[in-house]
Amino acid sequence: MSTRCVPPSRDAAPAARGRADATGAPSPAGPPIVFVHGVRTSSAIWAHQMAAMARSGHRSVAVDLPGHGARAHERFTLRGAMDAIGQAVDALPVPPLIVGLSLGGYSTLAYAARHQDKVAGVLVAGCSTEIRGKPVRAYRSVAHHVSRTLRPTGGTWHVVSDMLEAMGGHSSLADLRRLLVPVWIVNGRRDVLRLEERRYLAARPGTRLTVVPRAGHDVNSHAPIVFNRILLDVLSELRTAGATRSPRREEASGARGRGPLASVTPWRAPGLRRSSSTSVDAPSASRARTGSSSPRSA
Numbered sequence: 085m086s087t088r089c090v091p092p093s094r095d096a097a098p099a100a101r102g103r104a105d106a107t108g109a110p111s112p113a114g115p116p117i118v119f120v121h122g123v124r125t126s127s128a129i130w131a132h133q134m135a136a137m138a139r140s141g142h143r144s145v146a147v148d149l150p151g152h153g154a155r156a157h158e159r160f161t162l163r164g165a166m167d168a169i170g171q172a173v174d175a176l177p178v179p180p181l182i183v184g185l186s187l188g189g190y191s192t193l194a195y196a197a198r199h200q201d202k203v204a205g206v207l208v209a210g211c212s213t214e215i216r217g218k219p220v221r222a223y224r225s226v227a228h229h230v231s232r233t234l235r236p237t238g239g240t241w242h243v244v245s246d247m248l249e250a251m252g253g254h255s256s257l258a259d260l261r262r263l264l265v266p267v268w269i270v271n272g273r274r275d276v277l278r279l280e281e282r283r284y285l286a287a288r289p290g291t292r293l294t295v296v297p298r299a300g301h302d303v304n305s306h307a308p309i310v311f312n313r314i315l316l317d318v319l320s321e322l323r324t325a326g327a328t329r330s331p332r333r334e335e336a337s338g339a340r341g342r343g344p345l346a347s348v349t350p351w352r353a354p355g356l357r358r359s360s361s362t363s364v365d366a367p368s369a370s371r372a373r374t375g376s377s378s379p380r381s382a
Contacts, residue, residue: 114323115181115204118172119146122186122210122302123247126153129185132308133315140316147172149191151243160246162254165191170199179204181322183315185304186210186277187247190256197259205266205322207315210301212271212281215251260287267291268318272299272306
């Protein structure tokens, strides 16, 4: 498999929020990318990825979900999140790869499960646990109390309450089971939201998982070079498979079986040594640290 791996430089100019970093026709390098951020962050967290994708000839756009970034004045709902993703997807000339982190990953799975004809593939990170149960109810209570305490200055804790309310009865595993487009999962080894990643793999045969050592929940910020190498290889695979033309429409129109996706061969990122059947040893992860921390998304 041939992949162009262009790691981001630290002095790269950040891409504009919510705007495509390339213009015009679809890139011959592969499908475009839509980036979806996590809770209490914004489209700005994808600056390293957008800069690297631009240098590699890939068109990309990072959206702000309701309650975040340029849309901070809005209340978060899952429907609003899916609409935001849909607007970005509809503005592109061909079905994109959608990349979602944390809340953005859950929102991406929900959107892709309902609009498979508009999606070339899905890569999600930091969202391998169902948001439900007693811990969620306790977290919701704390977030509600904090957001009320911070008024009128507010902060962004109300978004956490809105997110938990919106996602509490939603099953991302059910979304994953419906998907017929290619799916990749990338988690930092230290991420607390990878507790159920085995269930996520079992939910949809053919799903590929990569675990990045020394990285936490915000894997794209903790190990940007490694994350970008994985992303570029995924784009190369989609280009080779011709997924930009039709995201498994033939399989979607038939039975609920997985078709060719059930026999996908194990995947490894280029230049990374596989240490187990579901993880890769990424020795460059520590070198990929940016030196500055980003707000923790959830």
